[in-house]
Amino acid sequence: MKELSRKLADSGIIDRRNFLTGFGACAITPLSPLDMQVAVSLANSLTKEQRDSMSPSQVVEELKKGNERFRARKMVSRDYLAQKRSSATGQYPAAVVLGCLDSRVPAEIIFDVGIGDTFIGRVAGNVVNDDMLGSMEFACAVSGAKVVLVLGHTACGAVKGAIDDVVLGNLTGLLARIKPAIPLTKYDGEKSSKNASYVDAVARINVVLGLAEIRRRSPILEGLEERGSIHITGAMYDLATGVVEFVK
Template sequence: MKSIAINKEMQAALTPSAVLQDLLDGNTRFTGGKIQAVDNSALVNQTTTGQYPKAVVLSCIDSRVPVETVLDQAIGDIFVARVAGNFENVDILGSMEYSCKVAGSKLVLVLGHEACGAVKAACDGVELGNITALLNNIMPAVHMSAEEVEGEANSTNKAFVAATVANNVKLTIQRIREKSPILKEMEDNGEIQIVGGVYNLHSGKVEML
């Protein structure tokens, strides 16, 4: 049973590659039906005076992808930023910089997911209220996929949607490095890794890109 929260010393001893492997091991437990038992009361008590998460995950808001659950992480283990379409913006970049530079996290994981509704809407050029501006952030991935995938460039083409989901993750990582000199420098120095993956709704498995 997990009853000990990550402390400063434990966090400092972690490497980015070890953190990534830990998250993937957690996903393997999730898909295998072997999620760890957790003493939430103990973790709550231990984290009242501070937090030392090992990673920050940028994911979609999709209700079918509860990040802590699918990566089998507990209270105090990871930061999670969520927005439909899992793209970066100034606020999320600032949150990531806080997570890594200030709070000591060792990994940035951009996590897309299969059949993302925001990606599908972007593929179809949906325009509706504030959703229109949100989807503009995903359009570079749509244009990229249109040059790579044969067939119709809309949500009826499953291969096109899958490519756009993956491209959106890749382009988000690229923009994180371009827009955040802090995170770029930390990655260049080996202090953190910035990686991406896609969650499969059918299997529950995270596939790294």
């Protein structure tokens, strides 16, 4: 077992400093059947000690590394049933992600994280509302998450709807939360929902405004950030390339 652990550590398959792979999960690299069996059997969810040992900036770096693994087809091979069991009596996620409802932007997959690693909230247009703010406050002030991430994406249908002044039941009010980003978007070219680059520019500003909204409307989260306990940041996910670009 010690020899296996050494081999996995030397190869980078297991890195106990890395909260995404440090539970004994293995990267997708050639292993003997015995090595694979042992490595997978060690796969557990993030522990309190592992989470608390990281700074907010380290958590952000691990999310970036996870996205790199996703794009490189080197995602961690996880035993989800083992993670289910290890997290059944407690959870210690390192980050809370507010993403869009879009089915093409599953945060757990594009950041290559497992059960118990992150809190995930999703709503069309990744808009910041009272319920999402309350959830973020719970995630950070109560549960100890280190990062708040607002995740937008390219070709966002909610952003297109806001640009087009779509009126449709309760969706109308949701799109109204995105509209402030439209006049604040500096763009030279056709300002239309049919112009993909313009839509993406508005989506990026929508993320930036979401960050400002979090700080403005949640003294709890703003205070935690000022004390260095958490980091509030945003990112854009490119549907075509799979790249997550942090915007602030």
